[in-house]
Amino acid sequence: MAQAKKALTRQTRSQNTKQTQTYKNYIGGEWVPSRSGDWIENRNPADTRDVIGRFPASSEADVDAAVAAAAAAFDAWRLTPAPRRAEILFRAGEILMRDKDKYTRDMTREMGKVLKEAGGDVQEAIDCTYYAAGEGRRLHGFTTPAEMPDKFAMCVRQPVGLCGLITPWNFPMAIPSWKLMPALVCGNTVVIKPAEDTPLSTHNLIKACEEAGVPPGVVNLVTGYGETVGARISSHPSLRLISFTGSTETGRTVAYACAERNAICSLEMGGKNAIIIMDDADVDNAVEGAVWGAFGTSGQRCTASSRLIVHKKVYKKFSSKLIERAKQLRVGNGADSAVDVGPVINRDAVEKIMRYMDIGENEDGATLACGGKQLTKGDYVHGYFIEPTVFTDVTPDMRIAQEEIFGPVTSVIPTKSLDEAIEIANGVRYGLSAAIYTQDVNRAFHAMNETYTGIFYINSATIGAEVHLPFGGTKGTGNGHREAGTQVLDIFSEWKSIYVDYSGKLQRAQIDNKKAIG
Numbered sequence: 295m296a297q298a299k300k301a302l303t304r305q306t307r308s309q310n311t312k313q314t315q316t317y318k319n320y321i322g323g324e325w326v327p328s329r330s331g332d333w334i335e336n337r338n339p340a341d342t343r344d345v346i347g348r349f350p351a352s353s354e355a356d357v358d359a360a361v362a363a364a365a366a367a368f369d370a371w372r373l374t375p376a377p378r379r380a381e382i383l384f385r386a387g388e389i390l391m392r393d394k395d396k397y398t399r400d401m402t403r404e405m406g407k408v409l410k411e412a413g414g415d416v417q418e419a420i421d422c423t424y425y426a427a428g429e430g431r432r433l434h435g436f437t438t439p440a441e442m443p444d445k446f447a448m449c450v451r452q453p454v455g456l457c458g459l460i461t462p463w464n465f466p467m468a469i470p471s472w473k474l475m476p477a478l479v480c481g482n483t484v485v486i487k488p489a490e491d492t493p494l495s496t497h498n499l500i501k502a503c504e505e506a507g508v509p510p511g512v513v514n515l516v517t518g519y520g521e522t523v524g525a526r527i528s529s530h531p532s533l534r535l536i537s538f539t540g541s542t543e544t545g546r547t548v549a550y551a552c553a554e555r556n557a558i559c560s561l562e563m564g565g566k567n568a569i570i571i572m573d574d575a576d577v578d579n580a581v582e583g584a585v586w587g588a589f590g591t592s593g594q595r596c597t598a599s600s601r602l603i604v605h606k607k608v609y610k611k612f613s614s615k616l617i618e619r620a621k622q623l624r625v626g627n628g629a630d631s632a633v634d635v636g637p638v639i640n641r642d643a644v645e646k647i648m649r650y651m652d653i654g655e656n657e658d659g660a661t662l663a664c665g666g667k668q669l670t671k672g673d674y675v676h677g678y679f680i681e682p683t684v685f686t687d688v689t690p691d692m693r694i695a696q697e698e699i700f701g702p703v704t705s706v707i708p709t710k711s712l713d714e715a716i717e718i719a720n721g722v723r724y725g726l727s728a729a730i731y732t733q734d735v736n737r738a739f740h741a742m743n744e745t746y747t748g749i750f751y752i753n754s755a756t757i758g759a760e761v762h763l764p765f766g767g768t769k770g771t772g773n774g775h776r777e778a779g780t781q782v783l784d785i786f787s788e789w790k791s792i793y794v795d796y797s798g799k800l801q802r803a804q805i806d807n808k809k810a811i812g
């Protein structure tokens with residue numbers, strides 16, 4: 295969805311913007327307008343009459359200025375002891391905590407997810423910031439015996455250098471924090487570009503960093519379109535590492551740009567995640583999990599439970615309870631605490647999801663059991679609302695069971711056995727998350743072992759990752775990296791192996807070994 299924007303137009307300086315709050319880029323410790331003079335309007339997807347603000351539609355020159363600032367700040371930051379860097383991050387965590395309510399409301403307004411979930415997103419950023427701060431006193435390397443006498447061997451982490459971070463709109467504070475905080479604690483300097491639909495939440499995150507005392511140039515924020523700002527970041531010769539989360543198509547473009555100059559590239563992309571529901575499952579609990587996994591964040595999570603593979607013995611019972619629950623969900627403005635499912639992000643998203651409704655019903659031949667419609671009347675008239683949708687009688691090869699829809703749509707697929715269910719779960723191009731509902735420990739462990747995904751849940755939906763465990767997927771989901779956990783440090787630091795020879799003579803590895811045997 296590289297072209298997707300809820301911004302209606304590209305504005306110029308000449309347009310009347312009296313009432314609209316204007317935001318700026320953050321480069322070298324200064325809040326500065328774009329050199330382009332162009333803007334992107336940030337509008338509320340629940341009510342597009344509500345203009346949140348205008349953000350710079352930056353140019354390549356802005357990216358270049360941000361990279362120059364990151365380069366100028368790098369030496370001082372990498373030489374700042376990691377525990378000192380961490381103290382600054384810890385302060386940023388406290389600021390995020392202090393302003394959580396405001397950031398939560400801002401996020402619901404610009405992204406649409408319901409307040410509870412927006413609060414969860416901000417909380418994830420807080421957790422991630424504290425967690426990264428804790429790493430300042432670890433960042434462990436290791437020592438290991440050398441193969442010769444009077445020789446010492448060890449390994450330390452060093453910063454990678456200048457990093458470019460490109461983030462999506464669905465977790466507009468959590469995902470930037472997943473990348474930014476570990477990058478900083480490792481001693482890197484950063485240029486970050488949020489998605490064009492949700493720049494405010496990243497703006498808030500960077501404000502917290504500024505207030506916490508992150509030195510000028512260490513973090514630089516450049517807002518704008520993917521094809522200009524994102525493309526320049528991806529291909530900038532001074533950016534040694536690009537960390538990207540978004541669509542598979544854009545991720546591939548970013549990877550090509552990195553390959554050109556051998557830059558490190560960490561990609562986190564799509565998912566088509568399955569919950570397996572066995573005949574011994576607690577069906578009510580499984581239904582609650584499926585509702586949460588499929589319709590939370592209006593299904594706009596890379597870990598969304600978009601496939602429900604259900605044993606034939608409980609298929610009818612599960613499906614009818616699921617449909618009943620889906621029909622009960624209240625769709626509306628996420629700022630209303632009675633609402634369960636907020637809008638989707640923009641018009642392009644509506645069009646894409648509605649295309650899949652059509653494909654599911656008319657091309658695939660699945661049964662549209664509930665939902666399937668865009669809501670356009672009354673309170674819905676100015677927003678992007680879609681009914682929670684359940685397709686039943688879905689077969690594994692159908693497009694709705696193979697392709698990422700990224701909306702409030704889930705497919706129920708009948709199965710006759712656990713092994714068949716696992717085969718179906720694995721039979722997609724992605725490998726992010728999977729889950730099983732069963733009371734049988736043998737089945738649970740078998741499925742856990744045989745499901746080729748980066749994340750697995752037992753008796754819980756496919757969503758709900760915690761920041762101290764690695765996050766990422768196999769196959770088309772990524773390129774082998776993991777964010778979060780201590781594993782993220784392997785993205786944002788490089789290993790240096792160090793040998794100390796205190797024998798006072800030449801000792802040649804592999805040649806002068808005195809073998810213990812033989």
Ligand code: ADP
Nearest residue numbers: 295296461462488489520521524525540541544
């Ligand atoms: P989605 O909108 O489906 O989440 P995208 O991959 O389009 O996924 O967007 C994720 C991020 O990638 C956004 O910040 C977007 O602006 C950026 N982006 C889009 N196109 C490009 C591109 N050609 N090069 C680099 N970044 C891009």
